[in-house]
Amino acid sequence: MGGFSDVVVSGLAQVRRSWGWFAVFGILLMILGFVCVAKAPTATRFSILALGWVLIISAVFWFITAFYAFNWHGFFIYLLNAIIRGVVGYLLVRHPDAGAEGVTMLLAVLFIVGGLFRAIASSVIQFPKWGWTFVSGLVSVALGIYLIVIWRTASTFFVGLFIGIDLIFDGAALIGFASSLRSLPAAPTQRKAA
Secondary structure, eight states: THHHHHHHHHHHHHHHHHHHHHHHHHHHHHHHHHHHHHHHHHHHHHHHHHHHHHHHHHHHHHHHHHHHHHSSHHHHHHHHHHHHHHHHHHHEEEHHHHHHHHHHHHHHHHHHHHHHHHHHHHHHOOTTTTHHHHHHHHHHHHHHHHHHHHHHHHHHTTHHHHHHHHHHHHHHHHHHHHHHHSSSSOOOOOOOOO
16 A cells, blocks of 8 residues: 555544544533523524624624725725624624524525425436435425414524534534444554565
């Protein structure tokens, strides 16, 4: 073996030795996910506030960048980007509950449009086992319609709940990855030619 395969084998050996860290981080992600699900309103509020602060901080960087591009025609684009980010970030930080309502409504529309696309495309293309994708699309449409109907009450918990569920599945994936790394056979040692 030579070159690329040596790099892959040595990289795999390094990752294999770190399987415990992947398992620990997976467990921590799952715990954080369960906390987010249990405290979904708090997780929703925290997420909206974090998004607001990220937008405010990025607005400062875009504003500074705009003045570095002052002699270029892109100055106004950078400046407009900074203003929009700053205003949206400020509104999310100042009114996180209204921000959660807006994000929930946006997600509802995303579920409806994405679900319709999946359902229609799968029924037109009819790839193998396309029925699962069709049903998945219909479920997304139903979830989107349900969110639109209850968006005011759902906005208090929806974002935090789904962040928690995502963290749980990410943690489970990391634990599965760690388990598969641990079960890999040890890399054979190579003898150098004399």
